[in-house]
Every structure is written in structure tokens, then in C-alpha cells.
Amino acid sequence: MANLLHHPLCAFSRSIRLALDECGVEVELEEERPWEWRPEFLVLNPAGTLPVFIPEEGGAIAGAYAISEYLADTMDERPVRGFQPFPGDPAARAEVRRLVDWFHRKFQDEVTDYLVVEKVFRRFGPQSSSPNMEAMRAGHDNLRYHLTYIGHLTETRSWLAGDAMSFADLAAAAHLSALDYLGEVPWEEFEPAKNWYALVKSRPSFRPLLQDRVAGFTPSGTYADLDF
Amino acid sequence: MANLLHHPLCAFSRSIRLALDECGVEVELEEERPWEWRPEFLVLNPAGTLPVFIPEEGGAIAGAYAISEYLADTMDERPVRGFQPFPGDPAARAEVRRLVDWFHRKFQDEVTDYLVVEKVFRRFGPQSSSPNMEAMRAGHDNLRYHLTYIGHLTETRSWLAGDAMSFADLAAAAHLSALDYLGEVPWEEFEPAKNWYALVKSRPSFRPLLQDRVAGFTPSGTYADLDF
Missing domain, CATH: 3.40.30.10 (Glutaredoxin)
Structure with a gap:
């Protein structure tokens, strides 16, 4: 295997x-x-x-x-399945990749680095230290902007990059799920983003992630809840 | 066009x-x-x-x-040309992409951000300020490590990712050429990296880059010199 x-x-x-x-x-x-x-x-x-x-x-x-x-x-x-990481014609695929870059680079630098790396990985690293509060505040502010952007995308599209679920949805949901584990996502204030996330979260592929546990960090109350 | x-x-x-x-x-x-x-x-x-x-x-x-x-x-x-951004079978293409990520993410964060962004873009930005000397020192140290890695790759390969020139070579050369414009690359101490760069630099595609000029920054003496 x-x-x-x-x-x-x-x-x-x-x-x-x-x-x-x-x-x-x-x-x-x-x-x-x-x-x-x-x-x-x-x-x-x-x-x-x-x-x-x-x-x-x-x-x-x-x-x-x-x-x-x-x-x-x-x-x-592989046997044919519904999912393609980069579906569509070259222009549609480029839109998927723009958004993958958005989440795996911009969201990573502006949110995940501040909230997950500061809170979790810094604690385990060679120079173990407490989270930097200023960095965490910046991360929280940036997160709100990104949740608004997700909502904006889903106003006119079924999934983030277009009509089909793509790797852009998985990249975005991956970051949000790590933050959600730590209870950092103010879902109730961002209904459109929440509705999109509920769709991805209910995929069978998501189940193993919802069972993850990291020693020293208890997941937020609704982390594994499909009806959050 | x-x-x-x-x-x-x-x-x-x-x-x-x-x-x-x-x-x-x-x-x-x-x-x-x-x-x-x-x-x-x-x-x-x-x-x-x-x-x-x-x-x-x-x-x-x-x-x-x-x-x-x-x-x-x-x-x-398009008409068939020699160059393919990601040549080879899926595993070879993955190696090209690993190295593109290396230069466009790791080298960017560890070197270009410190030496080009600090020196040039910070000066033009809304909060114009002088370069941070500590950041520049870190950039110089990291650059030496990356030049060694390039030399290491070319020990066993014609180009960075394998037998054919790929987007990995162009990404790496792009970062180095921006640094070279600013006179930041100690080529004489890194002969294998220099030999590889000389190959990319002599491509006709490189010529327009060697004619670039940015107001306020004179290119280093050997920037446009193919025999540097």
C-alpha cells in the first residue's frame, strides 16, 4: 500500500x-x-x-x-471516480490553481501560520515558547476577511472555483478544519462560508480528519459535528 | 497579442x-x-x-x-517547441514541481523576501523604510545554503530536476537573476551553481531580462555579462 x-x-x-x-x-x-x-x-x-x-x-x-x-x-x-483535482478546460483549471495558491500560500501566511503554527507547532518546536498574542490577533482579523471572500465566491458558484468540487475546496477546507479543531472559526457570523464548509465536511473523505486527536489539544465542541 | x-x-x-x-x-x-x-x-x-x-x-x-x-x-x-515546463512521466514531473516549490516558496521566504523585498519593494511601499540589516544577514546566509543545494543537484543531473530544462530551472534562475541585478550573489565561491546559471543565462529567453532597468537601482557590473 x-x-x-x-x-x-x-x-x-x-x-x-x-x-x-x-x-x-x-x-x-x-x-x-x-x-x-x-x-x-x-x-x-x-x-x-x-x-x-x-x-x-x-x-x-x-x-x-x-x-x-x-x-x-x-x-x-485509476478507476474512474467523480472527483478531479483540477476539473474543466485550461482556464477553469487555472482558476482552481489560483485558489489553491490563495489558500495554501496567502491563507497559510495570513491565518494558519499565526493561529495553528503559533498555537501548536511552536509548542513542540526546539525553541518551545508561548503564542505571540499580536500574531494571533492579526490571524483572527485576517481570518474574517478570508471567510468573507469564501462567502463571496459561493454567491455565484456551487463550489469555490466553479461548478465542480476541486482541490481548491479541499485546500480551503483543510486550513479551516485545522483552525476549527482549535475552536478558532467564528462560523455563526459567516453563514455563506459555513454552508459551503458544511458541504465539504459531510464528504466521506472528511470522516478520518474528524477523528484526529492531537495530545495536549482537545478539539472544539463542534469539531466533529456535521450539524455544527 | x-x-x-x-x-x-x-x-x-x-x-x-x-x-x-x-x-x-x-x-x-x-x-x-x-x-x-x-x-x-x-x-x-x-x-x-x-x-x-x-x-x-x-x-x-x-x-x-x-x-x-x-x-x-x-x-x-501551440507549434511544437523543445521546451516543456514539466517534462517526463508523472514522477519526473513531480520532481520538477517539488523544485519549483523549493524556489518559489522556500527560496522566496528564506532569501528573496529578505534581499529583494527588503532592499527594493520596501522602499517603494506605502511605509517606505530602510532595509532591516538583520533580515539581510539572514538572507545572505540562506543564499549560500541554496547555492550549495543547486551545486549538489547539478552533480548528478544536467538540469536541476533531471535531463531536460524545466520550469524548475527557470524559477531558480528567476530568483537568482533578481538577486544578481542587485549584486547579491557570490558566484565565485559557488562554481557548480555558477556553471548551471551560465547555461540558463545564455538562453535567448533570458536576453530581455538582462536589459531590465529599475529606477534607483543600477544593475551589478556583471549582471548582463554572459561571461560573468
Whole structure:
């Protein structure tokens, strides 16, 4: 079986777990603690980042970008399923990728880095320290802007990038689910974003993520609740 | 004709200018100053980042990720040329993308952000200020590590990701060329990286970049020199 090196609260890992499941690729999960800089891990991905996908035939595909595109490149090798990471014509695919970049780069830098990395990964890192309150405040402010943007996109589209669910939805939901685990998402104030998230959250691919538990961090009361 | 909104010292823009030329796509360049947050520009790319590609038939493809993959997705619509952004089988393409991510994310965060953004963009931004010396020192240290990594890759490969030139080479060279404009690259200490860069620099696609000039910043003496 294929393997995936991941961390339960890493948004990049979460997006790939969702994509693998939606594509019908079974993997065995191996939890990796990237802050430990394990030499065997750095051989697989010298950048030291998660996730890393080890296909059944061997080799290592490192990072959410390479893995998501690899899943699209190898669609023909798998039984046909409904989900395509980058559906549509070249322009539609470009819109999916613009939004993947939006969440995996902009949202990561403006929200996830502040709220998840500060709160969780900083505690485990070599220089364990308390969260920086100013950073967390910036993260909360930015999150509200991003939730508004998600609502804006869903005003005219069924899914974030268009008529079909794509990797853009999975990337966005991955970040939000990590924040939601920590109880950081003010859903009740952002109804359209909440309605979109409820759709993604109810996918069977989401179930394993809702069972994740990280020692030292109890998930928020509604984290696993489909009727949140 | 197609258009590209870019900035001469933006490494993402540079990588796409190279890729467009290598793919045989002619564009008219329009210089954009992203720090001005021009409303018409934000309509094209709400993230406010460069570059943005406007194909001849209209629409906007925003960001180096979406544009580079769009060029690969539309290969069949153009006359056959030697260059493919992501050449090879799915595993080889994944290696190209791992390295694109390396340069467009890791190198950007660890070097370009410190040395180009600090030195140039900060000066033009709304809160114009002097470069942060500590950030610049970190950028210089990190650059040495990345030049060593490039040398390491070329020990066993003709190009960064394998036997063929790919978008990984263009992304890496784009960052280094922006730094080289500012005279920040200690080439003489990193011979293997220098030899690889000389190959990319001598491509016809590179010529327009070597003619770039940014007001207030004179290019380093050997910037445009193919025999540097």
C-alpha cells in the first residue's frame, strides 16, 4: 500500500488526505513531527515539509503542490471516480490553481501560520515558547476577511472555483478544519462560508480528519459535528 | 497579442517571462507596481500579486503557479517547441514541481523576501523604510545554503530536476537573476551553481531580462555579462 507522511494539524497534509480519498487512493498514514528534523525524513524531502506521499511502487512525492498535480497526472491509471483535482478546460483549471495558491500560500501566511503554527507547532518546536498574542490577533482579523471572500465566491458558484468540487475546496477546507479543531472559526457570523464548509465536511473523505486527536489539544465542541 | 502584468525585479514575474518565451508565447509586458493596490489590477487578481497573464482571447490567469501549469495544459494548441515546463512521466514531473516549490516558496521566504523585498519593494511601499540589516544577514546566509543545494543537484543531473530544462530551472534562475541585478550573489565561491546559471543565462529567453532597468537601482557590473 502507498504511504503518506503527515501531521494531523498540518493543513497541507489534510488537503492531500482529502484528495487521496476523493481520488480513491488508499494510503497508510505515518505521523511525522517535522520539527524533529528526522534524518530519514529529510532524505525523502530535503525541504523538511509535509506531506510526503510514497506511492506503492516506491519513490517520494514531496509537498502538497507536487502530490496534488501527481494525482491529476495519474488519473488514467485509476478507476474512474467523480472527483478531479483540477476539473474543466485550461482556464477553469487555472482558476482552481489560483485558489489553491490563495489558500495554501496567502491563507497559510495570513491565518494558519499565526493561529495553528503559533498555537501548536511552536509548542513542540526546539525553541518551545508561548503564542505571540499580536500574531494571533492579526490571524483572527485576517481570518474574517478570508471567510468573507469564501462567502463571496459561493454567491455565484456551487463550489469555490466553479461548478465542480476541486482541490481548491479541499485546500480551503483543510486550513479551516485545522483552525476549527482549535475552536478558532467564528462560523455563526459567516453563514455563506459555513454552508459551503458544511458541504465539504459531510464528504466521506472528511470522516478520518474528524477523528484526529492531537495530545495536549482537545478539539472544539463542534469539531466533529456535521450539524455544527 | 497576450499581455503580462509584471514587475522587473519580481522573481515570479521573471520566471513566467522566461517560460512564455521558451514556450513561444509572445506577450506585451505591462509594468505593475503591486504596492499601489490599483483597483483595476485587484479585479484581475484579488490576491494583489504578480504576475498576471492575459491570454489573447481574454480572461486573467493569476500567479506563477496557475500560469506555468496553464502553459503546460495548452501545449497542444501551440507549434511544437523543445521546451516543456514539466517534462517526463508523472514522477519526473513531480520532481520538477517539488523544485519549483523549493524556489518559489522556500527560496522566496528564506532569501528573496529578505534581499529583494527588503532592499527594493520596501522602499517603494506605502511605509517606505530602510532595509532591516538583520533580515539581510539572514538572507545572505540562506543564499549560500541554496547555492550549495543547486551545486549538489547539478552533480548528478544536467538540469536541476533531471535531463531536460524545466520550469524548475527557470524559477531558480528567476530568483537568482533578481538577486544578481542587485549584486547579491557570490558566484565565485559557488562554481557548480555558477556553471548551471551560465547555461540558463545564455538562453535567448533570458536576453530581455538582462536589459531590465529599475529606477534607483543600477544593475551589478556583471549582471548582463554572459561571461560573468
